[in-house]
Amino acid sequence: MTLKIADRGRVPPFLVMDVLRDASAREAAGASVLHLEIGQPSAGIPNEVAHGLAAALEAGTDPMGYTMAQGLPRLRERIAAHAERLYGHSVDPARVFCTMGSSAAFLIAFLAAFAPGDRVALASPGYPAYRHILKAVGIEPVLLQVGPETHFQPTPEMLDGLDVDGLIVASPSNPTGSMLSPEALRALAETCHARGIRLISDEIYHGIGYGMRFATATAFSPSAVVVNSFSKYYCMTGWRLGWLVLPEDMLRAAECLAQNLFISPPTISQHAATAAFDCLDTFDALVAGYGRNRDLLVAGLAKLGIDKVAPPDGAFYVYADVSHLGLDSAELCRRMLAETGVAVAPGWDFDPDGGGRFIRFSYCCAEGTVNAALDRLRAWLPTL
Numbered sequence: 001m002t003l004k005i006a007d008r009g010r011v012p013p014f015l016v017m018d019v020l021r022d023a024s025a026r027e028a029a030g031a032s033v034l035h036l037e038i039g040q041p042s043a044g045i046p047n048e049v050a051h052g053l054a055a056a057l058e059a060g061t062d063p064m065g066y067t068m069a070q071g072l073p074r075l076r077e078r079i080a081a082h083a084e085r086l087y088g089h090s091v092d093p094a095r096v097f098c099t100m101g102s103s104a105a106f107l108i109a110f111l112a113a114f115a116p117g118d119r120v121a122l123a124s125p126g127y128p129a130y131r132h133i134l135k136a137v138g139i140e141p142v143l144l145q146v147g148p149e150t151h152f153q154p155t156p157e158m159l160d161g162l163d164v165d166g167l168i169v170a171s172p173s174n175p176t177g178s179m180l181s182p183e184a185l186r187a188l189a190e191t192c193h194a195r196g197i198r199l200i201s202d203e204i205y206h207g208i209g210y211g212m213r214f215a216t217a218t219a220f221s222p223s224a225v226v227v228n229s230f231s232k233y234y235c236m237t238g239w240r241l242g243w244l245v246l247p248e249d250m251l252r253a254a255e256c257l258a259q260n261l262f263i264s265p266p267t268i269s270q271h272a273a274t275a276a277f278d279c280l281d282t283f284d285a286l287v288a289g290y291g292r293n294r295d296l297l298v299a300g301l302a303k304l305g306i307d308k309v310a311p312p313d314g315a316f317y318v319y320a321d322v323s324h325l326g327l328d329s330a331e332l333c334r335r336m337l338a339e340t341g342v343a344v345a346p347g348w349d350f351d352p353d354g355g356g357r358f359i360r361f362s363y364c365c366a367e368g369t370v371n372a373a374l375d376r377l378r379a380w381l382p383t384l
C-alpha cells in the first residue's frame with residue numbers, strides 16, 4: 001500500500017543546495033570546482049574562539065546540556081548590546097530569542113504570528129525558503145515583483161489594496177544585495193504597524209555592507225519581528241544559531257513553540273557565538289575583503305558583457321541578468337558547472353516567474369577564487 005506525502009510537505013527544492021550537492025560530487029570525483037553558488041563565508045570561526053571552546057570542552061566546566069528555550073542569558077545580553085554598535089541604540093535582552101539558525105527563527109515566527117490560510121507578502125526575487133516554509137505551514141505567499149524601479153525592494157504603495165496579514169523584507173536582500181535606506185524601512189514598518197500587517201524583517205546580512213547605513217525594524221515599529229543569524233557576518237553557518245528580536249506579544253508563544261519544536265538552540269554554538277563578539281575586528285576585516293571581491297566581480301563581469309546587475313549594496317551576492325546569453329538560467333548553471341567547474345545559482349531559486357533570466361554569484365570566497373572564476377568564464381562564454 002502506498003502512503004501519501006501531504007501536499008504541504010511537497011515544497012520545491014532549495015536549488016542552491018542542489019547545485020552545492022552536484023558541485024561537491026564533481027569535486028569528490030577529482031574535478032576543480034570554484035564555489036560561487038553558496039552563501040557561506042569561506043573563513044570559519046576565528047582561532048581565538050576555537051581555542052577557547054576547545055579549552056572549555058577539555059575542562060568540562062559546562063556539560064553542554066540544554067539551555068533555556070530562548071538561549072543563554074549572557075549570549076542574549078551580548079546580542080542586545082551589539083545593536084548599540086550597529087544602530088546606535090540597544091535592544092532589551094528579554095526580547096532576544098536564540099534559535100537554531102534563522103531558518104528555525106522563521107518557522108517559530110510564522111507559526112506564532114500567522115494562522116493557516118493567512119496571506120504574507122514578500123519580494124520576488126527573494127530568498128526561496130520564505131515561500132517554501134510559508135507553504136509548509138499552510139500560509140499563502142503573495143509575491144511582490146520588484147526590480148530596478150524600486151531598488152529591488154517592496155514599497156508601502158505595493159501594499160495598497162492588498163489584503164495581507166504579513167510582509168517579509170530582507171535588507172540587504174538575498175539574492176540582489178539591495179538595501180532599504182533607514183527612511184524606506186521606517187516607511188514600510190510604520191505602514192505595516194498602522195494597517196495591522198505583521199512585519200518580519202530579515203536582518204541576517206547586517207554588518208556586511210559597503211557604505212549604506214543599517215537600520216533595524218524594531219526601531220520603527222513595536223509590532224515588527226526581527227530575524228538574524230550568526231551564519232553570515234560571524235561566519236558560523238554550520239553552527240546553526242540565529243535569533244529573533246520579538247515584540248512583547250509574541251514572546252510566550254515563541255517560547256512554547258521553541259520548547260516543543262527544538263527544546264533549545266545548540267549549546268556549544270551559543271558559547272562560540274558569545275565569544276565571537278570579542279572578534280568583531282576579524283569579521284570587519286573579512287567584510288572589507290568581500291567589498292574588494294564585489295568590485296572585482298562586478299567590473300570583471302561587465303567586461304564579459306554581464307553588466308545588468310542589481311545594486312550590490314550589501315550581503316555578498318551579485319544578481320545578474322544573463323538573458324542575452326540565450327539560455328535558461330538552470331541550463332546555463334548546469335553547463336557552466338559541467339564545462340568550467342564554476343558553480344553559481346540559477347535565478348529560478350529566487351524568482352519563480354522571471355528567474356530563468358538571472359543567475360546569482362556569491363563572492364564571500366577568497367579573492368583568488370573570484371579571479372579564477374572570471375578567467376574560466378572569459379574562456380568559456382565565447383564557446384556558448
Ligand SMILES: Cc1ncc(COP(=O)(O)O)c(C=O)c1O
Nearest residue numbers: 039101102103127174229231242
Ligand atoms: C536572506 C536569508 N535569510 C535566512 C537564511 C538562513 O540562514 P541560517 O538558517 O543559516 O541562519 C539565509 C541563508 O542563506 C538567507 O540568505
